[in-house]
Amino acid sequence: MQTQHMPVMLEEVLKFLRPAPGGHYIDGTAGGGGHTEAILERTAPDGKVLGIDTDVQALARVRERLAESVSSRRLVLAHGNFAELARIVNEAGFVSIQGILLDLGFSSHQMDNPERGFSFGVDGPLDMRLDQSQGISAADLVNSASEQELADIIWRYGEETRSRQIAKRIVRERAKGAITHTAQVAWLAAAGVPFKPGAIHPATKTFQALRIAVNHELERLEEALPQMLDVLSARGRDETDGRQAGRMVIISFHSLEDRIVKEFMRREARDCICPPHVPVCVCGHKARLRLLTPKPVIPTSEEVIANPRARSAKLRAAEIVVSS
Numbered sequence: 001m002q003t004q005h006m007p008v009m010l011e012e013v014l015k016f017l018r019p020a021p022g023g024h025y026i027d028g029t030a031g032g033g034g035h036t037e038a039i040l041e042r043t044a045p046d047g048k049v050l051g052i053d054t055d056v057q058a059l060a061r062v063r064e065r066l067a068e069s070v071s072s073r074r075l076v077l078a079h080g081n082f083a084e085l086a087r088i089v090n091e092a093g094f095v096s097i098q099g100i101l102l103d104l105g106f107s108s109h110q111m112d113n114p115e116r117g118f119s120f121g122v123d124g125p126l127d128m129r130l131d132q133s134q135g136i137s138a139a140d141l142v143n144s145a146s147e148q149e150l151a152d153i154i155w156r157y158g159e160e161t162r163s164r165q166i167a168k169r170i171v172r173e174r175a176k177g178a179i180t181h182t183a184q185v186a187w188l189a190a191a192g193v194p195f196k197p198g199a200i201h202p203a204t205k206t207f208q209a210l211r212i213a214v215n216h217e218l219e220r221l222e223e224a225l226p227q228m229l230d231v232l233s234a235r236g237r238d239e240t241d242g243r244q245a246g247r248m249v250i251i252s253f254h255s256l257e258d259r260i261v262k263e264f265m266r267r268e269a270r271d272c273i274c275p276p277h278v279p280v281c282v283c284g285h286k287a288r289l290r291l292l293t294p295k296p297v298i299p300t301s302e303e304v305i306a307n308p309r310a311r312s313a314k315l316r317a318a319e320i321v322v323s324s
């Protein structure tokens with residue numbers, strides 16, 4: 001089945017990223033290419049975009065969709081993890097970046113392809129790796145982790161109150177034979193929960209937890225954030241050309257990611273990060289960011305109706321403080 005990924009909060013992304021003709025931007029989660037395409041349009045005729053994705057299938061799709069921009073070198077695509085942003089940017093030869101977008105998580109293409117193992121609705125191999133060229137799959141994880149480890153993962157990354165029960169069921173089931181398919185986990189996670197029309201599927205939180213664990217999603221985000229700041233600041237020193245300060249725009253889809261983004265941006269927007277009991281600043285920390293969204297921006301109700309995937313999206317944006 002060929003699905004189309006609808007870019008989430010596109011208008012808001014463009015409003016905060018402010019892509020301008022001739023500018024250089026990074027889409028750290030190129031996915032289905034929707035945001036990338038819009039940034040390319042706004043930066044025409046000579047702006048450039050570096051599109052990064054950890055999923056080779058996603059990159060192949062973007063390459064096909066935006067073939068013209070790839071051949072004119074306005075779009076450079078790189079396979080990699082945004083946790084290695086600084087290296088990827090260097091290798092791509094991008095030196096002056098005006099904005100970086102991260103639209104976290106997974107795309108409709110990944111979700112709707114049962115072979116990728118993200119879907120509890122349609123059965124498929126229990127993989128869940130965004131980058132299938134490395135790392136361990138969700139099947140490896142559920143068949144090897146201890147009951148306690150599984151309960152911790154499902155609790156911490158899924159915020160699932162039935163985490164212990166689900167972990168116990170998984171361990172009991174795998175004693176009969178390896179767990180290899182999504183339908184098995186969906187069934188184990190949903191067992192005993194009465195079906196309520198309109199409620200989220202009872203396996204949703206368990207699937208989210210396994211996906212986050214398999215892809216080390218929170219760690220990768222934490223690694224990426226300071227690099228985004230450095231990459232954007234690298235041009236901030238030379239602000240004599242009257243161009244705008246570099247901006248970062250991040251869309252998250254669950255509270256764990258959003259908390260990491262919020263805390264990072266708030267900390268980097270402060271001049272002093274000493275603990276409150278320290279009477280005089282000893283940290284010497286200087287604000288490197290200015291918050292553009294003191295509160296997260298959420299999608300309009302029209303967008304959520306048109307694209308239910310946008311339902312839990314939260315957008316935060318900040319711009320580099322340019323030292324005079």
Ligand SMILES: C[S@@+](CC[C@H](N)C(=O)[O-])C[C@H]1O[C@@H](n2cnc3c(N)ncnc32)[C@H](O)[C@@H]1O
Nearest residue numbers: 007029031032033034035053054055081082103
């Ligand atoms: C929500 S989709 C992006 C959709 C895209 N903005 C669009 O409009 O089509 C997220 C994409 O980010 C990729 N991704 C997730 N974590 C990543 C990481 N750590 N490094 C690079 N890409 C990542 C996923 O493979 C997926 O293709």
